[in-house]
Amino acid sequence: MKGAAITVKCDCGDIRHLSYGESWACTCGRRWNTHQIPPEEYWGLMRAMRAERIKVIASAGAIALSFLVLALVVSGSFFFLMPVAVSGWYLLFMPRWRARLRARARAAPTWSLRPE
Ligand SMILES: [Zn+2]
Incomplete structure (x- = not known):
């Protein structure tokens, strides 16, 4: 089953749409991991x-x-x-x-x- 995209909003204001399990390294240096859900x-x-x-x-x-x-x-x-x-x-x-x-x-x- 394919999950819907997760909207991740960085503290710096940047927004990214990720799939579940994906992580994202924002340009400001923070890393966000959707596995925390x-x-x-x-x-x-x-x-x-x-x-x-x-x-x-x-x-x-x-x-x-x-x-x-x-x-x-x-x-x-x-x-x-x-x-x-x-x-x-x-x-x-x-x-x-x-x-x-x-x-x-x-x-x-x-x-x-x-x-x-
Ligand atoms: Zn950021």
């Missing part, structure tokens, strides 16, 4: 974000599948309603989902690293 906290957050993405894909799949079943069992015209339903879902659900994800990213923990 507890792995269970970082990966726990990544798992939660991934679970959100899976939920979205799964619900889109569930809608498409239920229309496919309706088309096969009830009437073929449901087949043509499927794109409508999926795009309706996309328009209604996705903005809310993105807002929730953004709120979650804002609430994401910040860790204070110590220069090495």
